[in-house]
Amino acid sequence: MLELITVEKKYKDHTVFSNMTLSFKEGNLYILQGVNGSGKSTILKLIAGIAYKTSGKIMKSGSVSFLPDKFTFPKLMRVKSYLMEVFSFVKDKNKLYTDLISLYQIPNKRIGDLSKGNLEKLGILQILNTPADIYLLDEPLDGLDDFAKKILRDEIKNKLKENKIVILSLHNKTYFNELNPIIIEIKEGMVNEKKKRKEAN
Secondary structure, eight states: OEEEEEEEEEETTEEEEEEEEEEEOTTOEEEEEOSTTSSHHHHHHHHHTSSOOSEEEEEEOSOEEEEOSSOOOOTTSBHHHHHHHHTTTSTTHHHHHHHHHHHHOOOOSBGGGSOHHHHHHHHHHHHHTSOOSEEEEESTTTTOOHHHHHHHHHHHHHHHHTTOEEEEEOSOOGGGGGGOOEEEEEETTEEEEEEOOOOOO
């Protein structure tokens, strides 16, 4: 369960949005759309708990895994060492590492030497393989090739089957059309839900 109830967010004298009310249900994909500065990233940060609302209520149950638009990595660490630390809670982390690297095809280089696309894949790999109930990804398609985009779509599809909530901010929603997303358009501090997820037969 996740709800934003009459939420207002201000930065000094600038009001990003006010009276923002949204409801997110398990097993659904939501796509936030709007021009730069409309508040898409701010909504994700509020849900993730790394930004604070000015007023209103945010009600959520369960844990959150968040991929911001700019993800910071330790540049001198190699990919394997980094993921071994990230997934230290996993019993068989060596197998997990082997499986994920085989799937995502990220070379075991120093993170600072990875391409933009591989850095984005590393962030997606980390966020989507961290146990959570709500997954938030801010512009996750940036820098991804077609192969990586397909992995992302398949991983999100699996999360929906597990009855998770997935929320993306995107400029191009069409790549996820087959997942029947709910499109939330944000304009001038207002929201418009443009398409509802189709009910399963």
